[in-house]
Amino acid sequence: MLETQALSKRFVLHLRDGISIPVLDAVNFSVASGECVALVGPSGAGKTTLLRNLYGNYRADSGRILVRHDGAMIDIASAAPRQIVAVRAGTLGYVSQFLRVVPRVPALDIVAEAARGMTQDHARETARHLLLRLNIPARLHALPPATFSGGEQQRINLARGFIGRHPILLLDEPTASLDAANAEIVITMIAEAKAAGVAIVGIFHDANVRDRVADRVFQVLPLQDAA
């Protein structure tokens, strides 16, 4: 579903005398339909950088990032911005650690807007079910999530990520701010998505969560800094 070929990524900090920080070097990674791969490695090794590269959020310096989209393989590393927008809309879902939304929009609308191929009523109904499943009570659905707790915001984010039923889902610490009961619900949702054939790539710091959802782990190791 998704694979990288010799993916390399470095950050060049022009405001710091052009210092160059290599993070990924010739990474070959792949994930299949129905499989969950956990990215592991020490903090700062580049797990989030790899995940963001897969989403096209970070620009690759060399190598390819191939995604199966509408029956064809598209290289995210070289695709035009419009193609990446289309791949994200149709194929590639992403759940980030932090919720970033227009200030005034209610939680239910944020989730419903992320649905794909549904009527508006159906999308809102599905969003309502998802939010309730994630223990966001109905009285919060009409409120903008700016004032919600960290755990609640993360669950809004998860609902928004799962409602789209994308064939590939990228999860950045999906249970980081959640208590055990809510983490359990997310574990079940990930298992259901896998059963439905979704390819999942995730960063899970909680070893218990990781052991229960991941089919295998992929090591991301820190590179020697070479300025």
Next chain:
Amino acid sequence: MIADDSLIAARNLSLHFGSIPALVDVSVDLWPGEVLAVVGESGSGKTTLLNVLSGRMRPDEGVVWYRDPAGSLADVHTMPAPALRALHRSDWGFVQQDPRAALRMAVTAGGNVGERLMAQGARHYGNIRAEAIDWLRQVEIDENRVDDLPRNFSGGMLQRLQIARTLVTHPRLVFMDEPTGGLDVSVQARLLDLIRSLVARLNLAAVLVTHDLSVARLLAHRIVVMQRGVAVETGLTDQVLDDPQHPYTQLLVSSVLQA
């Protein structure tokens, strides 16, 4: 090279004001339904780019192609003036930073919206009024304000009225110059939400000039970063903002205060 399906294709635009370069070899494409943000500091040439793209200002060099609904390309700067005016009345809309400059302050709110329809040839008073009221509702202005003069409106209401006046003719493409500039943050948030939902629902293409990177992030698919008339970086909005490549973009992004 011009893509088959682009709405606007600008090539190698240059413009000088005396010795000051306002645009230096700028090329820009826009596709139907796409929102393109033009960002940069004041004096970077972003409003000049907007004015040249929309035919309001003529470049020294370069060409702006526009694809009409029938699919044929027209050079915005060589088409006859009446044709350009007709475009601005129908296919295109322009939202200015200062709504007072766009609205007629001595004409009622409903009149301001209805006037654009009349310019397109609508003559039935009842229909025009009904459509004006419908658009006031869509921009969240109470319909009992339809006969009020805009001078009694707040800044946020004036901007929403300008948007209603712009969209009533169902343009395919809207040019926006700092549409949320000069407004209180709470009013800004409401306006952002309104613009975002209208653009998505009507499948509008838009060129949005803003100095506010968070506005660009929330509204735009793609972004162009301008510095001293040069388009120094262009790409997917979140990629440019989260992984800026050009020194000037890195400076812009790192200069934003975290709220």
